[in-house]
Amino acid sequence: MLTLIRAPGQARARRIRVGLTLSLLVAAVVAPPSLPPFLLTVVMLSLVYSILAMSLDILMGYTGMESLGQAAFFGIGAYTVGIVMTRHGAASWPWAVLLALGLGTSSAAVAGLLAVRLGGLFFLVMTLAFSQVLWGVSQSWDSMTGGYLGITNIPRPYRSLGSDLHFYYVALSIFVVVVFLMVRLVRSPFGLSLRGIRESESRMKTSGFNVWLHKYIVFVICGFFAAVGGVAYAFAIQFASPDVLSITTSFNAMLMVIIGGVGTLLGPVLGATGIVFLQNYVSGYINHWIILLGAIYIAAALFASKGVVGEVRKWWSRWTRRRIVRDEEALDSRTSWSVAALRPAGRPSVESTNDSQEAAALRITGLSKSFGMIRAVENVSITADVGARMAILGPNGAGKTTLFNLISGLYKPSSGDIALFGKSMARVPAHTRVRMGLARTYQVTNLYPTLTVLDNIRLGVLGTGASRYALHSSVARLGRVNERSRELLEVIGLWERRNMEVRHLSYGHQRQIEIIMALASEPKVLLLDEPAAGLSVAETRPMIDLIRSLDPSLTVLIIEHDMDVAFEVATEITVLHNGQLLAQGSRDEIRANSTVRDVYLGKAFA
Amino acid sequence: MQLWAFRILDGLTLGGLLFVVASGFTLALGVMKIVNIAHGALYLLASYIAWSLFQHYGFVVAIAGAAFAAAFAGLAIQQTVLRRMYLQPLPQILATMGVALIIAEFGVIGWGGYPRVMSEPSWLSGATALPQSVFYPTYRLFIVGVAVVVALFLWGLLSKTRLGGLVRACVDDEEMARGMGVNVPRVYAGVFVLSSFLAGLAGGIGAPFLGAYQGAQFDILLLALIVVVVGGLGSIAGAFVASMVVGILDSVGKSLFPSLAYFTLFAPMIIILVLRPTGLRGRA
Numbered sequence: 001m002l003t004l005i006r007a008p009g010q011a012r013a014r015r016i017r018v019g020l021t022l023s024l025l026v027a028a029v030v031a032p033p034s035l036p037p038f039l040l041t042v043v044m045l046s047l048v049y050s051i052l053a054m055s056l057d058i059l060m061g062y063t064g065m066e067s068l069g070q071a072a073f074f075g076i077g078a079y080t081v082g083i084v085m086t087r088h089g090a091a092s093w094p095w096a097v098l099l100a101l102g103l104g105t106s107s108a109a110v111a112g113l114l115a116v117r118l119g120g121l122f123f124l125v126m127t128l129a130f131s132q133v134l135w136g137v138s139q140s141w142d143s144m145t146g147g148y149l150g151i152t153n154i155p156r157p158y159r160s161l162g163s164d165l166h167f168y169y170v171a172l173s174i175f176v177v178v179v180f181l182m183v184r185l186v187r188s189p190f191g192l193s194l195r196g197i198r199e200s201e202s203r204m205k206t207s208g209f210n211v212w213l214h215k216y217i218v219f220v221i222c223g224f225f226a227a228v229g230g231v232a233y234a235f236a237i238q239f240a241s242p243d244v245l246s247i248t249t250s251f252n253a254m255l256m257v258i259i260g261g262v263g264t265l266l267g268p269v270l271g272a273t274g275i276v277f278l279q280n281y282v283s284g285y286i287n288h289w290i291i292l293l294g295a296i297y298i299a300a301a302l303f304a305s306k307g308v309v310g311e312v313r314k315w316w317s318r319w320t321r322r323r324i325v326r327d328e329e330a331l332d333s334r335t336s337w338s339v340a341a342l343r344p345a346g347r348p349s350v351e352s353t354n355d356s357q358e359a360a361a362l363r364i365t366g367l368s369k370s371f372g373m374i375r376a377v378e379n380v381s382i383t384a385d386v387g388a389r390m391a392i393l394g395p396n397g398a399g400k401t402t403l404f405n406l407i408s409g410l411y412k413p414s415s416g417d418i419a420l421f422g423k424s425m426a427r428v429p430a431h432t433r434v435r436m437g438l439a440r441t442y443q444v445t446n447l448y449p450t451l452t453v454l455d456n457i458r459l460g461v462l463g464t465g466a467s468r469y470a471l472h473s474s475v476a477r478l479g480r481v482n483e484r485s486r487e488l489l490e491v492i493g494l495w496e497r498r499n500m501e502v503r504h505l506s507y508g509h510q511r512q513i514e515i516i517m518a519l520a521s522e523p524k525v526l527l528l529d530e531p532a533a534g535l536s537v538a539e540t541r542p543m544i545d546l547i548r549s550l551d552p553s554l555t556v557l558i559i560e561h562d563m564d565v566a567f568e569v570a571t572e573i574t575v576l577h578n579g580q581l582l583a584q585g586s587r588d589e590i591r592a593n594s595t596v597r598d599v600y601l602g603k604a605f606a
Numbered sequence: 607m608q609l610w611a612f613r614i615l616d617g618l619t620l621g622g623l624l625f626v627v628a629s630g631f632t633l634a635l636g637v638m639k640i641v642n643i644a645h646g647a648l649y650l651l652a653s654y655i656a657w658s659l660f661q662h663y664g665f666v667v668a669i670a671g672a673a674f675a676a677a678f679a680g681l682a683i684q685q686t687v688l689r690r691m692y693l694q695p696l697p698q699i700l701a702t703m704g705v706a707l708i709i710a711e712f713g714v715i716g717w718g719g720y721p722r723v724m725s726e727p728s729w730l731s732g733a734t735a736l737p738q739s740v741f742y743p744t745y746r747l748f749i750v751g752v753a754v755v756v757a758l759f760l761w762g763l764l765s766k767t768r769l770g771g772l773v774r775a776c777v778d779d780e781e782m783a784r785g786m787g788v789n790v791p792r793v794y795a796g797v798f799v800l801s802s803f804l805a806g807l808a809g810g811i812g813a814p815f816l817g818a819y820q821g822a823q824f825d826i827l828l829l830a831l832i833v834v835v836v837g838g839l840g841s842i843a844g845a846f847v848a849s850m851v852v853g854i855l856d857s858v859g860k861s862l863f864p865s866l867a868y869f870t871l872f873a874p875m876i877i878i879l880v881l882r883p884t885g886l887r888g889r890a
Contacts, residue, residue, distance in 0.1 A: 066695070066696055068699065114876065114879055114880075120695070121635070121639060121641065121695060121839060122839065122884070124641055124695060124699070125641060125831060125834065125835055125839070126835065126879075128641075128831060129828070129831045129832060129835055129875070132824070132827075132828040132831065133828070133832075133871065133872045133875075135828075136828060136871075246824070247643075247703075247824055247827075251643075251700070251703045254700065255700065258696075258700065288711050288714075288715065290707050290708070290710070290711040291707070291708050291711050291712075293704075293707055294703075294704040294705065294706075294707035294708035294711070295704065295708070296704070297700050297701065297703050297704025297707065298687060298700075298701050298704035298705065300700055301687075301691060301696075301697040301698070301700040301701035301704070302687070302690060302691070302697070302701070
């Protein structure tokens, strides 16, 4: 399986990466005894700040949550160790460490409850405010924190660790363990889900992921890692002052990530090392180092979009003459879709289950949605039986996509009910609806643009799978998920392009991935929002064939502007106009309906 | 009873000063989506400048000079840096952090590391008699007065003038405003200059009250942030109410629990956010 998943061209890069990592590790173990003491301290600080910067990058680079307060959890870790160790002595270190990690993690759990549900600017401002308040507390709570002066002479656990050289190896071990855990996290199914959230939250929701919970969990995990960094800091420097939780520390961590390379684990380490070395060496030579630091901030904001790692990658791919291959192929007119693969193996077909016989697959009753004064959908009732093929027609602004957003749970209805196989789901969140058997596609292609084709499909499969929260296993080794992804990609003939980023695929192929990704969750009811939108006449044919080859027991609702597609694919037709139901019936009834003709179809279809 | 009156009045004084700073901060945030980390540094710079000008030219020149200097600095920041990272929150935040560090360090170079407290002008020193035979420092009442004038001015500007209409159009739908022929870059530059001017005005009138000291750049930023989070991002009216609430809580909290002053600020912020995630007057 592994060799199938990995592209052959990546093997060389991988060998180089492993070689570099090992030689760096050997250097980190062998070199320190011969280093001058000050340099050793600087190296130790680099390791500590690397942990903080990596914890921030998992949030901002991987998940797309830009936190301005990561130093809060780092500082809690450092202060807790400082307070416990100075009061209870060296022997209390296990309690100090446990309490520090516990407090760091639980304060991330509290801050997360407040901040994670907020998007964009609100999240930035909340995390900043949270850490600034802790900074204020550390300054004013003299009896506990020592105020402005902070806590000095924090003892290390054992007398033998008193020497910086000995403690350096402890710090190095902590660093190595943290990197190992983070690499596991990033490669796990949960790690993949984080990148999916970065690329498209709405697609993740309608693939079955509880986006809020994933973001909350990763926020707490990163708070834990930052606290680990803080613990290492307190023992390494034996000092904790308000500076460790200040806005400056949070921002420096962000600067490290951006200079080194957002969305990688190596980048933050490089950035942290660079900034720590500058800070400790350059500040000795020039009087106002802060002005230089300020200039670095401005320069990073202006120029460092991908950071050092991004630049090296660009340079590397130019050097090895690997070009991004773009797929500009139109859909081929092949009609022999391997239909069988679209029917999930092992799932009983819907007709044979008992509970579905009484209830319609999808029943919408009196559904309304208003945006302020605008009634986008008004009192719409639709019933689709198991295996139905229903087209939703209507002019622009008729409320078709709003209807789909209501059914899939992206919008909350103002009134009315939606039931799937007799179970009401109007109050159920979008991701739960996917697990109840609902899936949808989008009119405007909504994929994960910078993830590979394979990762896109894997996320589709993972959304309803139990392993979506798995932190320990690697995605590449999930047998069932990968097999299913391969089956699905082979249906549309894109398995060979599995390692391309989806944004480099041709538009026609992206439209097919939309549908395949929806099918990956093994739905019983499928909503297709203009699947043929933007396709050429020649490309529309294979799209129609793909839709026609879907499992007959699957209930399909399709919004379509192209009448040929609609009349060819659907047997029942519902027409919306100004948010209201205009007509419902079979193809012929709708063709004969004079109101529909006037409003929408025109005379050609009479 | 009199003690409580003093605490409330102290709170209103701090709240007034906070409003002048925070209204500028929330204006840049609401209109241009800029979290201006350098806002507190502009305040600090203005305080230093006011202190220097006051030595030779008197109070009015000191305040005006401070406010216009900050406005000019804001214009420079906007034209050289922020213009290049339009609607990109993260680069804007990093760049304004860099600016904040540089401004504060120039403060150290120009005015030294220790606090500079400006004297009150003679015509505003002393105390004023209030009802119930409460005597309260005149200068502090002056700060509250300035806050009220600024609030009225901003309200009038935003809701009654053509300029305000342009600003509101840019907040609502920047693309549409652009399409209708509004010179959006110029509106943005104007709003940022106004925002910086308000930071400078606050720095000027705050110079005799809080003084200019290293650390003020982030203290003020924190208070402005809390005000904006409680009041709602971009809302001037919300900022006014929140400033007064934060000011009173800070003054009462500091006298009741001196070592936990920031908790007394943070607790109400949490409560408000749990009840109304977008703040008192915020929009989703």
